[in-house]
Amino acid sequence: MRVTDEAIDRIKQMIVNGELRPGDRLPREPDLAARLGLSRNSLREAVKALALIRVLEVRQGDGTFVTSLDPSLLMETMGFVLDLHQDASVLEFFEVRRILEPAAAARAALRMADTEIAALRKLLDDLGPEPSVEDLLTSDVEFHRLLAVGSGNRALASIIDSLRQPTYRARIWRGLTQDDAVARTLSEHRAILDAIEGRDPEVARSWATVHIAGVEHWIQDAVNLDEERPPRELRKASGGSVRPLRRATPAEY
Amino acid sequence: MRVTDEAIDRIKQMIVNGELRPGDRLPREPDLAARLGLSRNSLREAVKALALIRVLEVRQGDGTFVTSLDPSLLMETMGFVLDLHQDASVLEFFEVRRILEPAAAARAALRMADTEIAALRKLLDDLGPEPSVEDLLTSDVEFHRLLAVGSGNRALASIIDSLRQPTYRARIWRGLTQDDAVARTLSEHRAILDAIEGRDPEVARSWATVHIAGVEHWIQDAVNLDEERPPRELRKASGGSVRPLRRATPAEY
């Protein structure tokens, strides 16, 4: 195995077996490199890789630390990978959302604290009856995030969060093209919250399903329409060969 | 922003905008470094990070390539992160499985091809009535994998796959301690498959729920028992301070 890969594994093992705990600081680069028996450059490759997936956090002039390892950090990694999938597979991710979010809503109805519900209610009330598309999207993201967290399952919440990332821009497009999207979103959000407040998991689940499915169907139609149009070129490759590029998808807007 | 982070982003953008496509080869290290305006060492840190999350694949003596970017590659990354969470949060991940796997089973009942169902049937038949624990686990992993793939949603399948990873060892423990676990697993697998064969999504979903919940409850009990026992030390830190380590959890077995 490559020394760098081995270093990644060694560091990982140090965390798994408890030698390094969340928040702990790693030895200085030269020391750790010596201890693991490799050069500083190779060690840095390992550290960089672990930093990308949010296992380590490097602070220049301070040191390298183990992150909290909170499941929510998983989100960013997944979001990064999902950014690479902006084609038809968006629909696949959407389908997963339609599975997870209703489940989260149902659990939230059972587990959410009254104070959390009040905060959610305030979020919706603060928005007003006719918000700008921008404000709506901000509120929408926060609503779904709080709902996911309200499930009481951090892993579930972070997976949902990471799945929303790539569909964020899709919803922007929606807000811009469907006139009734704003009103509909508002009323559906309130319906979900009402069900949670009433501690009715099945109703919460159903409203969440309706809510997600509405967006999903719209995306589906948009993709289908897009398939029928001829591909258009996005832009030319900068340095080298010019090749036809993939088709634009809703997720890009 | 650090040059390395910028390089990561630049490479990512090259993929997102289609300049680099799955399977494509990147320019030689020196060339790409020159083009991105940084040193080879720094570029290598970026490449290593992207290789860890399976976006790039480096082949010594050959070159560096963009992977297929298949959603199933997402699995390995997630599995890596999940390895770091071997404490009580295992139950959180298990709960997500209990949401996703029944949903996958229901979809499989609707979407799976007859040939795929036949393959699944053969998998179960090949195992025989009283398999070894080892064989059972191998078959079990494959059964659930095919089931997930049968959902027709690669993203869903890969998330389920990645979630199973950390519970694999948990099930080993189960197989060793519960005498009826083998027979029960076998019959539940057959029940799920029967429902799929009968194209009955609701029954498939229910059997899958029962199946997962069985394991989940057992793990839950095991963790609770474990909580009541005093923590035991796993082993001492090698180089530095000796500190009490976290408690062992079922996932370690």
Add this chain to the structure above:
DNA sequence: AGCGTGTTATTCATCCGATCTATATGACGA
């Protein structure tokens, strides 16, 4: 002509050592 083998070029792997930059810390003076 077909095929196996050895050579060579290409490309990544790894290392070393030096310099630059950001951060934290503590000394110093208003």
Add this chain to the structure above:
DNA sequence: TCGTCATATAGATCGGATGAATAACACGCT
């Protein structure tokens, strides 16, 4: 007491040198 500045520390980045794996090609044998 508090703000400022010097200094130590640790990571950031670089350039170059050498080793190792792979692929491509030429060669010679059958």
